[in-house]
Amino acid sequence: xxxxxxxxxxxxxxxxxxxxxxxxxxxxxxxxxxxxxxxxxxxxxxxxxxxxxxxxxxxxxxxxxxxxxxxxxxxxxxxxxxxxxxxxxxxxxxxxxxxxxxxxxxxxxxxxxxxxxxxxxxxxxxxxxxxxxxxxxxxxxxxxxxxxxxxxxxxxxxxxxxxxxxxxxxxxxxxxxxxxxxxxxxxxxxxxxxxxxxxxxxxxxxxxxxxxxxxxxxxxxxxxxxxxxxxxxxxxxxxxxxxxxxxxxxxxxxxxxxxxxxxxxxxxxxxxxx
Numbered sequence: 003x004x005x006x007x008x009x010x011x012x013x014x015x016x017x018x019x020x021x022x023x024x025x026x027x028x029x030x031x032x033x034x035x036x037x038x039x040x041x042x043x044x045x046x047x048x049x050x051x052x053x054x055x056x057x058x059x060x061x062x063x064x065x066x067x068x069x070x071x072x073x074x075x076x077x078x079x080x081x082x083x084x085x086x087x088x089x090x091x092x093x094x095x096x097x098x099x100x101x102x103x104x105x106x107x108x109x110x111x112x113x114x115x116x117x118x119x120x121x122x123x124x125x126x127x128x129x130x131x132x133x134x135x136x137x138x139x140x141x142x143x144x145x146x147x148x149x150x151x152x153x154x155x156x157x158x159x160x161x162x163x164x165x166x167x168x169x170x171x172x173x174x175x176x177x178x179x180x181x182x183x184x185x186x187x188x189x190x191x192x193x194x195x196x197x198x199x200x201x202x203x204x205x206x207x208x209x210x211x212x213x214x215x216x217x218x219x220x221x222x223x224x225x226x227x228x229x230x231x232x233x234x235x236x237x238x239x240x241x242x243x244x245x246x247x248x249x250x251x252x253x254x255x256x257x258x259x260x261x262x263x264x265x266x267x268x269x270x271x272x273x274x275x276x
Contacts, residue, residue: 022064033200033201033202033203034125034127034203034264034265035101035201035242036200036201036202037198037200037201037204037205037208037241038064038205038241038243039054040176040177040178040198040200040205041064041176041178041180041197041200041205041207042059042062042064042172042207043065043172043175043176043177043199044056044057044065044066045057045058045059045065045168045171045175046058046092048088050068050076050081050084050085051075051076051080051081052070052071052072052074052075052076053068053069053070053071053075053076053081053085054068054069054071055069055085055088055096056068056069057088057089058090058162058168058171058172059092059167059168059171060094060168061161061165061168061169061172062100063097063099063121063269064243065172066094066097067097067098067099068081068085068087068096068097068098068099068107069098069101069268070100070101070104070106071097072097072104073104073178075106077106077107077111078098078107078108078111078112078115079111079271082111082115082262085098086272089272091098091274095271095272095274096271096272097269097270097271097272098112098117098268098269098270099267099268099269099270100112100267100268100269101265101266101267102265102266102267102268103213103265109268109270112270113270115272116272116273117270117271117272117273118270118271118273119268119269119270120268120269120270120271121245121268121269122245122246122247122266122267122268123243123244123245123246123265123266123268124244124245124246124252124263124266125241125242125243125263125265125266125267126239126241126243126244126252126255126256126260126261126262126263126264127162127239127241127260127262127263127264128239128240128255128258128259128260128261128262129237129238129239130204130229130232130233130237130238130240132225132259132261133226133229133230133240133258133259133260134222134229134258134259135226135230135232135233136221136223136226136227136229136230137227137230138226138227138230140185140186140223141183141184141185141223141224141227142183142184142185142186143181143182143183143227143231144181144182144184144265145180145181145182146182147170147173147174147182147196148182150184150191151182151184151191151194152166152169152170152173154184154190154191154194155169155194155208155210156169158194158210158211158212159208159210162214174195176198178198178199178200179198179199179230179235180196180197180199181196181200181228182194182195183194183195183196183197183224183227183231184221184224185220185224185250190212191212192211192212192215192220193210193211193212193220193221193223193224194205194208194210194213194224195208195209195210195224195225195228196208196228197229197231197232197240199226199232199235199236199237202236202237202238202239203237203238203239203240203241204228204229204232204235204237204239204240205240205242205243206225206228206240206241206242206243209221209224209225213263213271221253221254222257222258225242225255225258226258240260241260241264242255242260246266
């Protein structure tokens with residue numbers, strides 16, 4: 003399989019691919035995929051002929067999409083009927099999540115069936131030695147998502163009551179080491195996020211700041227404190243998933259040290275049922 007390119011530049015996994023003489027997958031890629039899956043677990047899942055099919059009551063496309071795991075996964079034509087039936091059984095729209103390093107005709111097959119592309123996303127990556135990790139006494143760190151942390155996240159994300167319930171179940175399903183960070187201003191949470199570590203790699207999740215408190219460096223302080231915590235857990239690198247056209251976020255994370263693309267992915271949503 004030839005190395006892929008995302009955003010016009012070889013991604014980290016492809017550099018590793020080349021260095022290993024073409025062995026698939028590269029170590030950085032394998033670690034990154036595992037860490038991202040573990041950092042935002044689904045509530046239900048199914049393995050189907052090389053596909054990882056995830057369900058989480060419709061909260062986020064990542065936790066509610068079908069993911070090809072390797073180039074030798076079953077062709078879309080072979081699994082799409084079963085995948086669609088599984089999602090409709092959960093009363094969810096079928097969504098496929100296709101990574102940039104797989105060039106097996108998946109996207110073409112989905113497009114031919116009327117699926118629409120959306121949500122191009124980049125997975126940014128940086129070695130811990132490149133990150134501006136820093137302890138911060140004003141950042142609250144907890145191994146658990148407390149009620150006030152969850153309430154603030156639900157408010158800032160604009161979640162409905164059902165979405166708040168699903169999010170709470172997701173973060174409480176975390177099985178890997180994780181920590182939840184919050185920064186308060188005048189007693190109220192103004193910025194928050196969490197991080198989870200798998201195999202020496204930190205994955206940032208749910209980084210968000212109160213719109214009234216933006217442009218004050220709060221998100222940067224949160225991610226710096228999480229990196230400091232992860233470094234103490236033995237993490238050697240970090241990654242973060244960000245929508246490809248979110249220019250302010252890309253600038254923030256690039257300045258922090260997440261300057262390389264590990265890989266990218268795109269969602270494909272099924273056409274509305276008649």
